[in-house]
Amino acid sequence: MIESTPVSVDVLVLRFDPGARTVLLGVAPRAAEPFRGELALPGVLLGLGERLREAGTRAVVGKLGLPSAALTGIGQLRTFDEPSRDPRGPTLSIALWATANSAGEGVRWCTLDEVPPLAFDHNRIVADCAPLLADLLWRHVEFTAGLMGNGFTTAQALDATEALTGDRPYPANLGRTMERVPGLRRTAEHAAALPKGGRPPSLWRWD
Structure with a gap:
């Protein structure tokens, strides 16, 4: 009998900072093992009957501490299926994008070309999804409007x-x-x- 593989939802949260004149990515320290205290993308396991947008919002609110009202858009990017990506066992990661209009508190914001070392395979997720984010700008209305205001x-x-x-x-x-x-x-x-x-x-x- 083949066992089902848990599915995680990891979110690349972006906001445009007019003062810094750039797009910033939000990461935060993990509160639990594995990789406790290390920076990571906000992520959660997909709940039974939960939609991806719901899980993504839950991840951003719970892990970054941004209020749900600060989210201006959310959507799907791609799936990562490397079996060793999580030390707890095989998981699928569905990467989402989200746009925000608030810096929040306790969030570390970085540019996409200066992402610090992240837990799990999150650096690879950012690197592989960066070209997809570039393709969304000026082509995907929800992404563009959410990012630019x-x-x-x-x-x-x-x-x-x-x-x-x-x-x-x-x-x-x-x-x-x-x-x-x-x-x-x-x-x-x-x-x-x-x-x-x-x-x-x-x-x-x-x-």
Whole structure:
């Protein structure tokens, strides 16, 4: 008789920090063994009859301490099935993305290219999912809106794109890409004037 393999849900929680001009990933110390005290992605075992979004929200709230109201989107990335990924025995890990609009308390935020050593196979999960996150930006409405919020400038869009892809696109090219995103529009509004003068950047908003 083949025994069922437990399924864990591990979440890559992202937020855009306008001050730091980059996208940040949230990790926190584990409160229990194995790897007690080591940094890790928020994760939980999938409960009986529980949906992935429900488990992902439970992981973020319980492990990162972010309120559920801070979550602005959540979705699935891919599955990791390395048998030795958990010292307690074989488990499947379903990686999810989540976007947040709050830094919370006790969360360690890091850039995707400076992720510290993490428990389990979480560094591999981040590395393998990073290109998938880059593909979601400006293609997946829930992800993009959750990450960028309702009002943002072209400069902030360039910062987020560079943080996820590693390359800074030409503003005109990115503007054309953004104009094709359903529900996103360039407004007649402008952000605050630049300190040294010049034309203030226009704002983008969701319908």
